[in-house]
Amino acid sequence: MRKTAAAGLAVGIIAALGFAMPASADTNGSAQLSVLHxxxxxxxxxxxxxxxxxxxxxxxxxxxxxxxxxxxxEVALTATDAADASSPVLGPATLTLAAGSNYTAVAHLTEAGEPGLNLFTNDTATTAAGEGRLTVRHVAAAPAVDVLAGGSPVVEGLTNPNEATLNLPAGTVSAAVALAGTTEPVLGPTDVQIQDGVLTIVYAWGSAEDGNLAIAAQTVTGLHSSPDGVPSGSAGYLAQRDASTTFLMIAGAGVLAIAVAAGAVTVVRARQGASH
Structure with a gap:
């Protein structure tokens, strides 16, 4: 049985890290950190x-x-019955947080299936009116993929632990994804919502070989906010409707479906430019 519910998880990490001062601190600023297992x-x-x-x-x-x-x-992951951090299953690793930045730390599998830890910087720069931002992160033990639009690859060879980011017009786009070097869709076409002033981050995690692939979708709002504003909010299952950062877990075969949005919009923009 799980020792903590989702609510306890969020409260616990906030309380614990609130008292865990960094080994080297900048007392003049703070950073935003989210965590995905x-x-x-x-x-x-x-x-x-x-x-x-x-x-x-x-x-x-x-x-x-x-x-x-x-x-x-300094972060280390241990077995749940460990007495201390002297024999970690992952780490220790040093996470460096810069003042004013927004991060997500992800414990995940490498493409080869080994445990890994990555600190991603979330792009919270202001977007233009009517646009949102999409970031796709490949953190699964799975091969590279190509994003297809019109049957042709527009994002090629997205591999673990890399990401692709685009600013996109708000609305619905449709595209597909194939294994790298192929054009036969393995997922999609899929409709994806791009929200005005929102950063949507999609993580493909799990293992293709073990059949437990899943996706996690993180959203950070407030990209149209004033220069003094810092996009932040709540996460996980505690997220409220007005929260500026939320997480949604979606399990199943659609692990990379949202990634195809970037390719579709790229081709649409190219066609629009050619018509002017």
Whole structure:
């Protein structure tokens, strides 16, 4: 049985990290940090700077964003029955948070199926009116993919742990995805909603070989906010309707479906430019 519900997870990580001062701190600013556990079948305990921060953190759990002092944080993942962080299953790794930046730390599998930890910087720069931003992150033990539009690849060879980002007109786009080097869709065509002033981040995680691929979709709103505003909010299953950062977990075969949106819009823009 899980030791914590989703509500307890979010509260616990905020409380614990709030007291885990960075090894090297910038006291003049803070950063936003969200956390995704994307290693299947591997509940872990999370230690930050040697202190137990998350007990029995489950695959698919998401938490944050947390507002933390900028600086360096040493993170280690251990077995759930570990007495301390001396024998981690992943790490220790140092996460460096810069003041004013927005991050997501992801524990995931490499393409070869080994545990890995990556700190992604979320692009919260202001978008133009009528546009949103889409970022696709490949953090699954799965091969590279191509994004197709009109039957042709427009994003090629997206591999673990890389990402692709585009600013897109708000609305619905339709496209498909294929294994790298092929043009036969394995997913899609799929309709995807691009929201005005919202950063949508899609994570493909899990293992293709083990048949447990899934997607996590994180949204960060407020990209049209004033220069002094910092996009942030709540996450996970605690997210409210007005939260500026939310997470949605979607399990199943549609692991890379949202990734195809980038390709469709690229081709649409090219055609629009050619017609003028």
């Amino acid at each position: 994307g290693i299947p079948d591997t509940p872990v305990d999370v230690y930050v700077n040697g202190e137990l921060t998350l007990d029995d953190f489950q695959p698919g759990d998401l938490a944050g964003p947390l507002e933390l002092p900028a600086g360096d944080y």
